[in-house]
Structure formats: structure tokens, C-alpha cells
Amino acid sequence: MKNQSDTAVDSTNHQVTRKVSVAIIGAGTAGQNAFRQASKIKDDVVIINEGFWTTTCVTVGCMPSKLLIAAADRAHDANHSAEFGIHATAQIDGKRVMERVRDERSHFESYLEEQVDSWPDHKKIAGHAHINKQGLIEVNDEVIEAEKIIVATGSSPFIPEGWADKLGDTLLTSDTVFELPDLPKSMAVVGAGAIGLELAQAFNRLGVDVTLFNRVKKVAGLKDPDISNKAIDCLSRELTMHLGSKINNVGVQTAEGNKGSLAFIDYEDSAGETQQWQGEYVLVATGRRNNIDELGVENLGVVLDEKNRPKDLSKKTGQIGDLNVFIVGDANANIPLLHVASDEGFSAGNMVCDNKDAAYIRPPAVPFSIVFCSPQIVNVGMSLPEIQQDPELEYVIGRVSFDNQGRSRVMGVNCGLLHIYGCKKTDKILGASMVGPDAEYIGHILAMAITNDLSIKAMLDTPFYHPTILEGLRTALRDVQYKMEIPFQSQDTQKDNS
Ligand SMILES: Cc1cc2nc3c(=O)[nH]c(=O)nc-3n(C[C@H](O)[C@H](O)[C@H](O)COP(=O)(O)OP(=O)(O)OC[C@H]3O[C@@H](n4cnc5c(N)ncnc54)[C@H](O)[C@@H]3O)c2cc1C
Numbered sequence: 001m002k003n004q005s006d007t008a009v010d011s012t013n014h015q016v017t018r019k020v021s022v023a024i025i026g027a028g029t030a031g032q033n034a035f036r037q038a039s040k041i042k043d044d045v046v047i048i049n050e051g052f053w054t055t056t057c058v059t060v061g062c063m064p065s066k067l068l069i070a071a072a073d074r075a076h077d078a079n080h081s082a083e084f085g086i087h088a089t090a091q092i093d094g095k096r097v098m099e100r101v102r103d104e105r106s107h108f109e110s111y112l113e114e115q116v117d118s119w120p121d122h123k124k125i126a127g128h129a130h131i132n133k134q135g136l137i138e139v140n141d142e143v144i145e146a147e148k149i150i151v152a153t154g155s156s157p158f159i160p161e162g163w164a165d166k167l168g169d170t171l172l173t174s175d176t177v178f179e180l181p182d183l184p185k186s187m188a189v190v191g192a193g194a195i196g197l198e199l200a201q202a203f204n205r206l207g208v209d210v211t212l213f214n215r216v217k218k219v220a221g222l223k224d225p226d227i228s229n230k231a232i233d234c235l236s237r238e239l240t241m242h243l244g245s246k247i248n249n250v251g252v253q254t255a256e257g258n259k260g261s262l263a264f265i266d267y268e269d270s271a272g273e274t275q276q277w278q279g280e281y282v283l284v285a286t287g288r289r290n291n292i293d294e295l296g297v298e299n300l301g302v303v304l305d306e307k308n309r310p311k312d313l314s315k316k317t318g319q320i321g322d323l324n325v326f327i328v329g330d331a332n333a334n335i336p337l338l339h340v341a342s343d344e345g346f347s348a349g350n351m352v353c354d355n356k357d358a359a360y361i362r363p364p365a366v367p368f369s370i371v372f373c374s375p376q377i378v379n380v381g382m383s384l385p386e387i388q389q390d391p392e393l394e395y396v397i398g399r400v401s402f403d404n405q406g407r408s409r410v411m412g413v414n415c416g417l418l419h420i421y422g423c424k425k426t427d428k429i430l431g432a433s434m435v436g437p438d439a440e441y442i443g444h445i446l447a448m449a450i451t452n453d454l455s456i457k458a459m460l461d462t463p464f465y466h467p468t469i470l471e472g473l474r475t476a477l478r479d480v481q482y483k484m485e486i487p488f489q490s491q492d493t494q495k496d497n498s
């Protein structure tokens with residue numbers, strides 16, 4: 001590394017096997033985007049990757065999880081159509097379900113493989129990279145001196161201490177669950193974040209006897225108590241959830257009647273009663289940790305906070321202070337989502353080549369997340385606690401329930417609640433939180449409104465077609481307008497049950 005006072009590299013160092021302008025560590029979504037961009041500007045760029053080159057998203061993340069959810073939704077619709085006068089029982093072929101997940105995943109992987117294969121071999125290095133005290137990258141038998149380094153090493157499932165040994169083969173994570181040859185009979189899912197909720201509900205809908213554990217009485221980390229309670233209400237109608245439970249021990253024990261062995265979880269339920277769960281597998285979804293611990297970034301002068309986040313991180317480019325180090329995607333533990341990894345990789349790829357104009361691809365994006373359980377959970381913009389912490393922000397909460405909303409009821413998906421946080425002073429949207437049908441679309445509309453600084457009036461001037469679930473969004477917007485006492489439109493806030 002050059003330009004770093006305390007880690008300056010002696011370029012005559014005999015160990016160096018290659019000198020490059022840019023080295024990218026990690027070939028996931030962020031790293032691949034960075035490589036593509038940097039390669040447009042510089043010729044001497046290398047990318048180093050350990051493990052598969054097909055990205056977490058495609059191989060063990062977004063795509064296989066959504067493929068499983070797609071199968072689960074088919075089964076759920078078949079099994080729950082009696083209210084429409086349609087009686088059916090889904091015949092679920094577990095082997096075929098898991099095969100389709102993997103077959104379709106291969107389809108997505110093939111695009112990435114094609115792209116990576118098209119890159120020159122000498123620019124791709126397969127192996128574990130480590131940054132040494134001289135700031136040089138060691139990988140296999142190479143020692144690389146890079147002017148600039150992009151760290152895009154992603155994240156991995158976090159497993160509580162001792163659980164891997166105690167649970168042995170009965171422990172699953174999102175890295176291993178999609179390799180199951182068949183659907184199991186029973187499964188505990190620990191953690192009610194995005195991964196836990198999506199997978200617990202999907203396996204449950206596919207006939208697996210699922211029990212979900214979470215140590216707090218919340219799901220998806222929701223910060224608006226009403227939305228959190230509504231989400232728990234909607235989800236617990238079909239899923240057994242022990243929220244606010246404390247797991248004291250896990251392990252494997254002989255099943256009753258000496259019929260093989262089963263995993264167990266000893267826990268205290270939310271009432272403080274000691275209980276035991278027994279079943280085939282424990283899927284651990286207790287969070288992910290950024291892959292940075294054994295990389296040696298501290299040798300470059302990168303300082304991490306208590307959450308393993310680099311201090312002085314530019315959220316726009318991933319640059320660490322004025323070091324020639326950029327940490328992008330899940331590796332920086334900032335916002336571990338795919339679109340963020342993708343944008344940060346792209347942006348860093350430009351930045352490192354001093355193409356600063358192109359690096360500023362757009363203003364920093366509004367925070368936006370979707371959990372693809374059913375009903376979906378969405379958060380956009382500022383959270384309620386963030387708004388409440390700022391005494392300058394006078395806010396109102398516009399609200400709509402989807403329990404009796406017209407089209408939601410027609411479709412039999414009428415469980416949900418949307419809160420829109422409006423700013424009284426500006427007539428703009430600060431943020432929103434929702435559980436409910438079509439939340440992925442409502443979330444995108446709200447994110448677009450915030451990004452483009454649209455007023456509530458401008459949004460209400462937009463047509464809302466009848467009958468749509470999106471009419472619920474209009475009801476919440478009208479409620480914001482009514483509570484702000486802004487006489488922009490003559491219509492009163494109305495119940496949108498038509
Ligand atoms: C089950 C699941 C579902 C998800 N669903 C969604 C979703 O629906 N929507 C969404 O937005 N996000 C979702 N995510 C999150 C999303 O997948 C991640 O945010 C994104 O894939 C991160 O990309 P990345 O480029 O930062 O890291 P990765 O794609 O993980 O790439 C990092 C690469 O670096 C390599 N590496 C690590 N250390 C080293 C080293 N020392 N040397 C060399 N190489 C190294 C790794 O092996 C890996 O190949 C999901 C994640 C999971 C697990």
C-alpha cells in the first residue's frame with residue numbers, strides 16, 4: 001500500500017510477487033461490481049476470492065430463499081382456499097421442492113459463472129487473502145503490493161458459542177439448509193430476523209413442523225411497537241413462535257423408544273417456565289458477522305468499532321478516512337443488503353481509479369428493507385425512534401389497517417398495518433413501517449417519494465386505481481394530511497373499505 005504513513009511499503013521488498021493499481025478482496029456482488037468498474041479504467045486490477053465465485057446472494061442468500069418461499073406460497077394457497085369454496089390438499093414432494101430450488105439457483109449461477117469466466121485468468125486469484133504488517137496482500141504463494149485495496153469479503157452466519165459442537169449434523173444455517181435433499185419432518189428456527197422469518201414460514205408452509213425462537217418479543221427488528229405487534233399477530237396465525245424466550249442449552253439426545261437421535265433446545269418461555277423442544281434440525285439464524293476478523297485490515301490502519309464496523313467510513317464510497325482502503329458490501333457491517341452491496345461496489349470501483357464524478361452515482365439512497373414473509377414487512381426512511389429522538393421534527397403518524405381494506409379482503413390477504421411518519425413543517429414523508437399485503441410495492445412507492453422529496457399533496461394528486469391494495473396507501477396518506485391539518489384537498493379522510 002502506498003500513501004499510508006505508518007504502513008508504507010518498501011517497493012524494493014523482495015517478497016513482492018506482483019504490483020497492481022487495485023486489488024479487490026472478495027468476489028461477491030460488491031467485489032464483482034468493483035472489479036468490473038475498476039477494470040474499465042485500469043488494466044492492472046486483480047480480484048482474490050475464497051470459495052465459490054457465484055455470490056452469497058445467488059448461491060446461499062436472496063435467490064434460494066425466494067425460490068423456497070415461492071414453493072411454500074403455492075402450497076399455502078392450495079391448502080388455504082376453503083374460504084373461497086375450493087377444497088384441496090397440497091401433495092408436497094419434498095425432494096422435488098429442494099431440487100427445484102437448486103436447479104433454478106444453478107440457472108442464476110450460470111450467468112455469474114459466464115461473466116467470471118470471461119475475465120482473464122491472471123486477474124483472478126482463488127484463495128484466502130491476508131494483509132500483512134507491511135500492508136501487502138498474501139494469498140497462496142503470492143505477495144501483492146496494491147496501491148488501493150477494496151475489501152468486499154461479505155459476512156457469514158453467526159453461530160452462538162458451543163452450538164456447532166453440541167448440535168453437530170443437526171445444526172443448519174442459511175449456508176447449508178438449501179442443500180437438504182428432502183424436506184425434514186421438524187425444525188427449530190432460532191432468530192426472528194429476516195432470515196429466520198422467511199425460512200421458518202416457508203418450511204412451515206411446506207409441511208415441516210417448525211417452531212421459531214427469538215430472545216426478544218419482536219420480529220424483524222421492527223422498531224414501531226404497533227407494527228411489531230401487528231406483525232406478530234399476523235404471523236402467529238400460522239407459525240408457532242416463542243418470542244421473548246431464553247435458550248439455556250442445545251444438544252442432541254436419543255429419541256424416545258431409542259429411535260435414533262434428535263436435536264433438543266432447553267429454553268425458558270416468556271412466562272419463565274422451563275421447556276424443551278425436540279426435533280430433527282435446528283436452523284440457526286441469529287445474525288451475520290462481517291468477514292473481517294482474520295483479514296488483517298488493522299495492519300492498514302483501519303480501526304473497527306465494537307460492532308466490527310470500520311470507523312470513519314464514507315457511506316457514499318466505502319472509503320476509510322483518507323486511507324487507500326475501501327470496505328464495501330456486508331464487509332463494512334453498515335447495511336447488509338444486496339442493493340447496497342451492489343451500489344457500494346460499483347461506487348468504490350470508480351473511486352479507486354480517481355474517476356470521482358462517476359463515483360457519485362446518486363445521492364445516498366434512502367434506507368429501505370423488505371422481509372419476504374407473508375404478510376411482508378417493510379421499513380423505509382427514518383424509523384419511529386429516530387424521529388422521536390429529534391425534538392426539531394414535529395411528526396404525525398398516518399395509519400391504515402389492512403384488516404378490512406377492500407382489495408386485501410377480496411384476495412383473502414387482509415392482515416396488516418401501515419404507519420407513515422409525516423413531517424408537519426415540510427409536508428414530506430420522514431419514514432414508514434408496514435406489515436401487510438403488497439408491502440414490497442408500497443415500500444418502493446414510499447422510497448421513491450422520499451428520494452424525490454415529494455410532498456404528501458403531490459402523492460395524493462397521483463391516481464390510485466380502484467380496487468387495488470395500493471388504495472390503502474392513499475388512505476394512510478390522507479390520514480397524514482388530515483392530522484397535519486393541511487387543507488390541500490377537500491376530501492375528508494375516509495375509510496377505504498370500498
Ligand atoms: C439467506 C439470505 C437471504 C438474503 N436475502 C436477501 C434479500 O432478499 N434481499 C437483500 O437485499 N439481501 C438479502 N440478503 C443479504 C445479501 O445476500 C447480502 O447483503 C449480499 O449478498 C452481500 O454481498 P457482498 O458482496 O457484500 O458479499 P458476498 O457475496 O458474501 O461476497 C463475499 C466474498 O468474499 C469472500 N471472502 C471472504 N473473506 C475472504 C478472504 N479473506 N479472502 C478472499 N476472499 C474472501 C467470500 O468467500 C465471498 O465469496 C440475504 C442473505 C442471506 C444469507
Ligand SMILES: NC(=O)c1ccc[n+]([C@@H]2O[C@H](COP(=O)([O-])OP(=O)(O)OC[C@H]3O[C@@H](n4cnc5c(N)ncnc54)[C@H](O)[C@@H]3O)[C@@H](O)[C@H]2O)c1
Pocket residue numbers: 160190191192193194195196198213214215216220221247285286287288335336337369370371372
Ligand atoms: N429480505 C431481505 O432483505 C433479507 C433476507 C435475509 C437476510 N437479509 C440480511 O441478512 C442479515 C442477517 O439476517 P438474520 O435474520 O440472520 O439476522 P438479524 O440480526 O436480522 O436477526 C437475528 C435475530 O436473532 C435473534 N437472536 C440472536 N441470538 C439469539 C439467541 N441466542 N437466541 C434467540 N434469538 C437470538 C435476534 O434477537 C434477532 O431477532 C439481515 O440483517 C439482512 O440485512 C435480508
